[in-house]
Amino acid sequence: MKRIKILSVLLAVMLVALVFAGCAPKQASKPQQEPKEKPITITIWHAWSGAELDTLNDAISKYKKLHPNVTINQLQVPFDQLKNKFQTAAASGGGPDILVGPADWIGDFTKANLIAPMDSYVDSDFLSHYVKGAINQVTYDGKLMAMPESTECVALIYNKSLVKSVPKTTDDMIKLADSLHKGDTYGLVYNTGFYFTAGYFFAAGMKLFDANHNAIVAQGNGGVIALEFLKKLASDKNIIAANDYGKADSMFKEGKAAMIINGPWAVGDYVKALGADKVGVAPMPIFSPTGKPFAPFVNTKDFMLNANSDDAHKKAAMDFIKFMTSKEIEQEFFEKAKHIPSNLDVNTSSDPIVDGFIKQMKTGVPMPIIPEMGAVWNPMQNAIDSVLAGKATPQDAIKAAQEAINKKISAMRNNAK
Amino acid sequence: MVDYSDIGLWEKIRRNKLAYKYILPAALVMAIVTAYPIVYEVWMAFTNFSIVNLKNPHPAFVGLRNFIMILKNQVPLENFNFWRTLGFNVIWTVVNVFFHVTIGISLAMALNTPKFALKKLYRALLIIPWAVPSYISALIWRNMFDTQFGAVNLLLAKLGLPHNIAWLTNPNAPIKFLSILPYAFYADLITNVWLGFPFMMVVATGALQSIPKELYEAARIDGASEAGQFFHITLPLIRFAMMPAIMLGVIWTFNQFNIIYLVSGGGPLGETEILVTQAYKLVNPGGLFGIASAFGLVVFLILLGITLFTNRITKATESAL
Numbered sequence: 001m002k003r004i005k006i007l008s009v010l011l012a013v014m015l016v017a018l019v020f021a022g023c024a025p026k027q028a029s030k031p032q033q034e035p036k037e038k039p040i041t042i043t044i045w046h047a048w049s050g051a052e053l054d055t056l057n058d059a060i061s062k063y064k065k066l067h068p069n070v071t072i073n074q075l076q077v078p079f080d081q082l083k084n085k086f087q088t089a090a091a092s093g094g095g096p097d098i099l100v101g102p103a104d105w106i107g108d109f110t111k112a113n114l115i116a117p118m119d120s121y122v123d124s125d126f127l128s129h130y131v132k133g134a135i136n137q138v139t140y141d142g143k144l145m146a147m148p149e150s151t152e153c154v155a156l157i158y159n160k161s162l163v164k165s166v167p168k169t170t171d172d173m174i175k176l177a178d179s180l181h182k183g184d185t186y187g188l189v190y191n192t193g194f195y196f197t198a199g200y201f202f203a204a205g206m207k208l209f210d211a212n213h214n215a216i217v218a219q220g221n222g223g224v225i226a227l228e229f230l231k232k233l234a235s236d237k238n239i240i241a242a243n244d245y246g247k248a249d250s251m252f253k254e255g256k257a258a259m260i261i262n263g264p265w266a267v268g269d270y271v272k273a274l275g276a277d278k279v280g281v282a283p284m285p286i287f288s289p290t291g292k293p294f295a296p297f298v299n300t301k302d303f304m305l306n307a308n309s310d311d312a313h314k315k316a317a318m319d320f321i322k323f324m325t326s327k328e329i330e331q332e333f334f335e336k337a338k339h340i341p342s343n344l345d346v347n348t349s350s351d352p353i354v355d356g357f358i359k360q361m362k363t364g365v366p367m368p369i370i371p372e373m374g375a376v377w378n379p380m381q382n383a384i385d386s387v388l389a390g391k392a393t394p395q396d397a398i399k400a401a402q403e404a405i406n407k408k409i410s411a412m413r414n415n416a417k
Numbered sequence: 418m419v420d421y422s423d424i425g426l427w428e429k430i431r432r433n434k435l436a437y438k439y440i441l442p443a444a445l446v447m448a449i450v451t452a453y454p455i456v457y458e459v460w461m462a463f464t465n466f467s468i469v470n471l472k473n474p475h476p477a478f479v480g481l482r483n484f485i486m487i488l489k490n491q492v493p494l495e496n497f498n499f500w501r502t503l504g505f506n507v508i509w510t511v512v513n514v515f516f517h518v519t520i521g522i523s524l525a526m527a528l529n530t531p532k533f534a535l536k537k538l539y540r541a542l543l544i545i546p547w548a549v550p551s552y553i554s555a556l557i558w559r560n561m562f563d564t565q566f567g568a569v570n571l572l573l574a575k576l577g578l579p580h581n582i583a584w585l586t587n588p589n590a591p592i593k594f595l596s597i598l599p600y601a602f603y604a605d606l607i608t609n610v611w612l613g614f615p616f617m618m619v620v621a622t623g624a625l626q627s628i629p630k631e632l633y634e635a636a637r638i639d640g641a642s643e644a645g646q647f648f649h650i651t652l653p654l655i656r657f658a659m660m661p662a663i664m665l666g667v668i669w670t671f672n673q674f675n676i677i678y679l680v681s682g683g684g685p686l687g688e689t690e691i692l693v694t695q696a697y698k699l700v701n702p703g704g705l706f707g708i709a710s711a712f713g714l715v716v717f718l719i720l721l722g723i724t725l726f727t728n729r730i731t732k733a734t735e736s737a738l
Binding site for chain 1: 468493495496563564565566581586587588589684685686701702704
């Protein structure tokens with residue numbers, strides 16, 4: 001009882017302290033260079049890790065030197081939790097000032113009023129320094145809803161000491177993988193997440209949406225062909241094909257996988273683990289069943305502004321976003337974390353790794369940012385998982401996915417009314 | 418003791434003013450952190466509360482729609498099947514508690530043998546699974562069940578048994594007539610049995626030590642066999658200590674979120690989902706707060722039923738009072 005009483009007194013004191021903390025920092029200031037600048041704290045949520053996180057921390061300390069009044073708090077959230085965490089926090093009136101996320105979240109967030117447009121903070125002169133396609137992708141309903149940091153897509157990453165020549169077609173890739181499997185070392189670890197495999201679905205002829213944003217994944221036989229291909233990969237004992245990012249990632253880092261499919265965000269860590277001369281990047285092999293190139297989602301990673309932040313925080317956050325997308329910081333992210341910059345002024349010449357991704361992007365498709373995209377991920381993943389597990393035929397799986405997507409989209413549209 | 422049964426509530430409060438003043442801070446805290454969320458959840462269960470109306474919390478009242486959607490498996494979430502999940506949850510609980518109790522009592526009996534060398538060392542070693550935080554054990558076991566690099570498959574290979582088993586991703590059942598139980602069930606089961614038997618062992622050890630030795634001596638003189646001694650002396654006498662422990666075990670295992678979520682993740686294809694992991698997935702990634710609240714109420718009612726039922730057959734809580 002006594003303890004609880006002490007606790008409640010403590011809680012009360014803390015509450016009162018919190019109330020006063022809000023109105024505290026009116027410094028009886030001696031005139032500084034810029035007397036207007038009040039201390040301000042900006043929070044940023046992201047899913048960066050490894051080399052990316054180090055570079056972010058460097059950038060934050062650089063920014064702190066230039067703007068001593070601004071404190072930047074960064075919080076790393078695992079990528080598979082980030083969207084939900086932000087959505088829940090922002091929808092209930094809180095959340096960080098800045099969110100770093102892929103462009104396909106923009107439609108969802110804009111419709112739910114979770115992120116604020118940035119048009120009033122930037123002018124056309126500023127935007128002319130950025131890749132036009134990237135700016136187009138983050139523009140929703142004519143408004144700039146995010147600021148692109150980098151462009152990304154997945155490609156074939158290989159260990160040069162194991163792979164002598166890059167396979168040209170998927171048949172070659174399977175043959176090569178079979179010949180490279182020795183003991184613990186596998187020729188290919190293939191992540192079967194839909195984001196990673198989408199390139200072959202599109203190469204097989206599948207389309208996601210029609211002109212009215214209705215899903216058409218079961219139209220034609222593209223989905224079936226792609227699922228059959230994935231099934232073939234998974235049944236090959238020399239290939240690990242599983243929806244397990246962590247396992248694939250650590251196998252490649254340990255040199256136990258000759259080839260992996262992954263994006264630029266991971267390469268910084270691979271270079272660190274294996275050495276820069278051992279890591280190669282090339283476009284994924286051509287899809288043998290149709291002879292079409294791998295067409296991955298091309299997406300930007302963006303800074304978004306929380307709609308709940310007040311004007312002072314928005315302004316300060318925007319200033320930090322501009323700093324993060326400046327030539328200097330994007331150059332750092334390019335060199336240390338192998339991000340493909342959105343800023344045209346960054347010097348990207350002579351980097352074979354980045355060249356590999358840029359080559360892959362040429363055959364890619366832009367990631368749709370319409371809210372309907374949110375309804376696609378889980379049903380498609382379920383289709384892949386159930387086919388690989390032998391629980392459904394490719395035909396049934398793609399039909400089930402189509403139905404599940406329709407159901408989600410109609411639930412979404414009804415809710416909006 | 419004064420008999421208060423014939424006076425009114427206000428009179429009772431008036432006579433014990435000081436006591437109510439003492440519990441006021443605690444009661445306030447409890448009201449805010451416990452009672453309010455529960456009432457709020459009950460309200461949510463009857464609305465279409467979801468991620469879209471979090472900001473302006475005016476979700477519409479939908480009556481029993483959420484409950485009907487759950488019972489008819491119409492929830493817009495992959496692999497949602499309430500009845501299969503419930504059935505699986507019951508099997509999961511029964512099988513686990515069975516192994517916890519039998520292994521726990523057997524080990525306790527073995528360690529209770531008089532003049533057994535290094536008894537304390539064994540006892541300490543056997544309690545280790547209980548001392549390690551369960552999510553750490555769960556993650557270690559998850560890695561041990563890896564198809565290519567896991568210790569379990571490597572051991573099977575060394576023994577010349579079938580290996581390369583995709584423990585966590587193969588949705589088929591290794592035992593054909595138990596088709597509801599995929600490989601991942603056995604992985605979860607092994608992990609949770611390993612985690613759960615020490616508790617039963619500790620309880621059984623305490624109970625065994627309170628049995629007077631004279632009873633066994635008398636039984637031996639009467640010519641009772643070892644088995645007879647176990648069934649007529651040991652089991653009836655530890656029953657009263659074991660029953661509350663078993664009840665606790667049932668409730669814990671029924672809600673064993675850590676193991677299911679971290680070892681098999683409810684997969685493959687939702688086949689090892691139990692009710693609490695399913696409720697979690699309704700919120701994350703589902704974002705269906707209203708349906709998740711209704712689901713929570715359903716789980717609560719099921720647990721209430723189980724508790725009342727076990728209470729009746731064991732009268733365990735009666736002896737505890």
